[in-house]
Amino acid sequence: MILAGLKRLEYRGYDSAGITVVADGQLAGQKKAGKLANLTAALEQEPLPESHQGIGHTRWATHGGPTDANAHPHWSMDNRVAIVHNGIIENFAQLRSELMADGVVFRSQTDSETVAHLLRRALDQTNDLAEAMRQVCQRLEGAFTLVAVDATQPDRVVAARRSSPLVVGVGEGENFLASDVASFIEYTRQAIELGQDQIVDITPTTVNVTTFDGAVAEVRPYEIEWDLTAAEKGGYDWFMRKEIFEQPQAAADTLLGRVDTSGRLHLDEMRIDPALLRSIDKIVVVACGTAYHAGLVAKYAIEHWTRIPCEVELASEFRYRDPIITRTTLVVGISQSGETMDTLMAIRHAREQHAAVISICNTNGATIPRESDAVIYTHAGPEIGVASTKCFTAQIIACYLLGLYLAQEQGMKFGDEIVTLVRELTAIPDKMADLLERLEPVEALAEELLSAESVIFLGRHVGYPIALEGALKLKEISYLHAEGFAAGELKHGPIALIEPGLPVFVVVPPPGRDSLHDKVISNIQEVRARGAQTIVLAESGDAAARAQADHFFGLPAGPTLFQPLLAIIPLQFFACEIATRKGYDVDQPRNLAKSVTVE
Ligand code: AGP
Numbered sequence: 001m002i003l004a005g006l007k008r009l010e011y012r013g014y015d016s017a018g019i020t021v022v023a024d025g026q027l028a029g030q031k032k033a034g035k036l037a038n039l040t041a042a043l044e045q046e047p048l049p050e051s052h053q054g055i056g057h058t059r060w061a062t063h064g065g066p067t068d069a070n071a072h073p074h075w076s077m078d079n080r081v082a083i084v085h086n087g088i089i090e091n092f093a094q095l096r097s098e099l100m101a102d103g104v105v106f107r108s109q110t111d112s113e114t115v116a117h118l119l120r121r122a123l124d125q126t127n128d129l130a131e132a133m134r135q136v137c138q139r140l141e142g143a144f145t146l147v148a149v150d151a152t153q154p155d156r157v158v159a160a161r162r163s164s165p166l167v168v169g170v171g172e173g174e175n176f177l178a179s180d181v182a183s184f185i186e187y188t189r190q191a192i193e194l195g196q197d198q199i200v201d202i203t204p205t206t207v208n209v210t211t212f213d214g215a216v217a218e219v220r221p222y223e224i225e226w227d228l229t230a231a232e233k234g235g236y237d238w239f240m241r242k243e244i245f246e247q248p249q250a251a252a253d254t255l256l257g258r259v260d261t262s263g264r265l266h267l268d269e270m271r272i273d274p275a276l277l278r279s280i281d282k283i284v285v286v287a288c289g290t291a292y293h294a295g296l297v298a299k300y301a302i303e304h305w306t307r308i309p310c311e312v313e314l315a316s317e318f319r320y321r322d323p324i325i326t327r328t329t330l331v332v333g334i335s336q337s338g339e340t341m342d343t344l345m346a347i348r349h350a351r352e353q354h355a356a357v358i359s360i361c362n363t364n365g366a367t368i369p370r371e372s373d374a375v376i377y378t379h380a381g382p383e384i385g386v387a388s389t390k391c392f393t394a395q396i397i398a399c400y401l402l403g404l405y406l407a408q409e410q411g412m413k414f415g416d417e418i419v420t421l422v423r424e425l426t427a428i429p430d431k432m433a434d435l436l437e438r439l440e441p442v443e444a445l446a447e448e449l450l451s452a453e454s455v456i457f458l459g460r461h462v463g464y465p466i467a468l469e470g471a472l473k474l475k476e477i478s479y480l481h482a483e484g485f486a487a488g489e490l491k492h493g494p495i496a497l498i499e500p501g502l503p504v505f506v507v508v509p510p511p512g513r514d515s516l517h518d519k520v521i522s523n524i525q526e527v528r529a530r531g532a533q534t535i536v537l538a539e540s541g542d543a544a545a546r547a548q549a550d551h552f553f554g555l556p557a558g559p560t561l562f563q564p565l566l567a568i569i570p571l572q573f574f575a576c577e578i579a580t581r582k583g584y585d586v587d588q589p590r591n592l593a594k595s596v597t598v599e
Helices: 001-008 038-045 092-101 112-126 128-139 239-245 247-255 274-277 289-306 315-321 341-351 390-409 417-436 442-448 463-478 487-492 516-528 541-547 564-581
Strands: 016-023 028-031 052-060 083-089 142-150 156-163 167-170 177-178 190-193 198-202 207-211 219-224 282-287 310-314 329-335 356-361 376-377 455-459 483-484 503-507 533-539 551-555
Touching: 001 016, 001 038, 016 038, 016 177, 028 038, 052 083, 052 142, 083 092, 092 112, 112 128, 112 142, 112 376, 128 142, 128 156, 128 207, 128 282, 142 329, 167 207, 167 503, 177 190, 177 198, 190 533, 239 564, 247 390, 247 417, 274 341, 274 442, 282 289, 282 315, 282 341, 289 310, 289 329, 289 390, 289 417, 289 463, 289 533, 310 315, 310 341, 315 341, 329 533, 356 390, 376 390, 390 417, 390 564, 417 564, 442 551, 442 564, 455 463, 455 487, 455 516, 463 483, 483 487, 487 516, 503 516, 503 564, 516 533, 533 541, 533 564, 551 564
Parallel strands: 282 310, 282 329, 329 356, 356 376, 455 483, 455 503, 503 533, 533 551
Antiparallel strands: 016 028, 016 052, 083 142, 142 156, 156 198, 167 177, 167 190, 190 219, 198 207
8 A cells, every 4th residue: 555655656756666564563675776666666676564564764865875774764773763755954063963962873864864863862851653753754854744753552554744745644443644645545535635834643543733832733634626637648648748738728727717808806815914915016927947947928918917027936945135126026936836845945935025926736635835825726737748848838828817806906908908818828829729639740850850969049038938948848858958048149159169060949939029039030041051950939820930940849839928829739748759759757756756855
């Protein structure tokens, strides 16, 4: 049961795994570096005793490399207590030296192991696992989910959570704890969402949740709607490919119910006082990776519609630069998982500065939305592939809804203007679907460029973040060097990289009033003159762009601000094609995790 549960978590990315059970007053367990298969093989060789009380863990290395010894669970010296841990114990060095001075001999280099020894020491005083856990949590700094068993306390598992995922599954005569409902959904759909700084104490028939101070805690039971098959590959070879093709549905679901027939926007989750929204004089978006690129795209639209300055910051940089945040600043945290530690810490910092915080998230009940004043959920469904695709386009749509909502509340845009813009948005899913039926040329292109050693992506205006995102997709799943540039920046240095045969993707904005389009055409001419192989993405009717293309990919026509939602699709698909042709694990690329829950 535990192994099957760990398998459901494989998509999060990991580099070692382990399991411990309690049987006849003893701990028994195995733990192995590498994929789950190594652990399964070890358990086949040395099966564990019969038990219905145990803990398991897949680890993504932070302190200490991916070795058997560093894998979780970690045991106390007398093999009485076992724990697993997600997160980082920031004061572990001090705790470790204190324990070593007490004669504790460590078996690993991990921060997590300190908790096993602290718990064991606390049991000398209290002999109650939940009370011991409470005492230990008072001493820990950082983010953690901890789950522990005590060989002398049968039928009991105790856990604690601070800023790291943990959910309870309530079964019939059995109860579960996991970082993701996928681990126990086949046994029960009754779940309990836990809050911050809580201890949960389960037996086969009871679930007790208390605060770190010992008070009974408020909890929210809920029914899991998520259908497990939704996360199955549904006939595709990779989750990522399935998710690329799910984008029309994800976009439509994200728009669903948020616009009424009169064109008025309704963001029900927007629990922020409209008067406060009207007072906003600066917006700061904080996010990482692909979510950051979604923020970069959104900036153009939000500033255009609301005339409010909108900064977009890498979450990992934000709080260290002493940012200027006031009560009239709106901070927007974009996060697919809702557990990205960098982004969580950034919005925490924002709240300490009394800013209003809105999160844009794809995971119901995740830590980031729980710590925001309001949340706009993207309804993209579970995104299993580590490389984010459908959540990227859904995030842009959610950001656009936020921008239009702010414009509506600030009176910067009126019903008829919003109706026009929303009509463009609601036309996107069909345009995406049309695009997804015309991807064969991208397959041929991937075949032709399979031996490329470096790829450049260019774009201007909202096309620039698409160049960055196209490069990131290619980097993270095909391990190829790829770089995105603002097309206008080329002549300030990067053009030195251009040499004969170098593939250069260019996202060309729709022909329009301003000179944006023509400037990009000249940028293509500049790289062509130096022998680059140009792959041009432009509106199908754009003859000027087509004339500059060694490979041309036609996009459905539409306003500039909405083009990113379409232009990114061939680039996602191209990256997927290259990686599959290279035989790489598209869904779990090396070194990456789906949710980066450490800073
Ligand atoms: C995207 O393809 C990457 N896997 C990564 O950059 C990701 O977008 C980033 O870690 C942010 O994750 P989040 O949206 O869950 O916060």
